[in-house]
Amino acid sequence: MGADADPAAIRSIAVSPADVVDAYAYTQENPGEAVLRITPPFHGRMRARIHVYRRDDAELTGAVHVRPADVLESDVIDAYPAFDEAAVGDESGREGVGEDGGCGEDEDESDAVSADRRKRHAETVAEWQSQAREAILESVQIATVSGQRTVEVKLLG
Numbered sequence: 001m002g003a004d005a006d007p008a009a010i011r012s013i014a015v016s017p018a019d020v021v022d023a024y025a026y027t028q029e030n031p032g033e034a035v036l037r038i039t040p041p042f043h044g045r046m047r048a049r050i051h052v053y054r055r056d057d058a059e060l061t062g063a064v065h066v067r068p069a070d071v072l073e074s075d076v077i078d079a080y081p082a083f084d085e086a087a088v089g090d091e092s093g094r095e096g097v098g099e100d101g102g103c104g105e106d107e108d109e110s111d112a113v114s115a116d117r118r119k120r121h122a123e124t125v126a127e128w129q130s131q132a133r134e135a136i137l138e139s140v141q142i143a144t145v146s147g148q149r150t151v152e153v154k155l156l157g
Contacts, residue, residue: 004041007064008144011044012152015071017133019050024068024132025125026052028080035065038142045154064142071153076135081124083117 015036023034037051040062048066058065069077136155141148 004043005062006145007038007040007042007142008146008149009042009044010038010046010064010142010149010151012154013038013046013048013066013140013142014154014156015048015136016050016156017136018129018157019048020068020071020136021129021132023050023052024072024077024080025129026050027068029083029125035067036071038064038066047156066140066142070140071137072132073135073137076128076132079128079131081121081128083121 013036019036023036026032026034032052032054033056034050034052036048037058038046038048042064051063051065056065057063137153139150139152142151143149
């Protein structure tokens with residue numbers, strides 16, 4: 001392995017705070033995974049960009065993947081707003097299932113409630129993202145041939 005293919009050369013990674021929080025939110029809301037990807041050739045200061053995948057190809061490409069959760073403060077991760085798909089009730093807390101097991105409400109009304117819940121969730125996630133951009137850690141562990149290595153995290157923008 002050439003020196004430029006060894007991630008041990010990396011001293012710091014430059015990240016966009018938006019990439020970090022967008023990658024974390026993407027992974028929470030979608031079936032794929034979003035990471036911060038660092039691609040060879042490696043040198044002291046590297047740019048890590050958001051990368052979405054369903055199958056991890058880092059071993060084939062030689063890239064280093066950093067999980068966005070590893071770059072965020074733990075209290076911010078804990079504060080991520082979960083979307084409760086099981087909740088069927090409206091603002092009053094009433095459940096939308098009738099005694100007969102049916103919806104009990106017009107289907108269009110149920111769709112409107114569901115759309116409203118999705119909209120509120122999206123707004124809550126956007127608020128979380130705004131706050132999370134201020135909660136980026138100063139360092140992160142990356143995998144190298146000789147084991148884990150701590151590198152600095154530098155913010156862009």
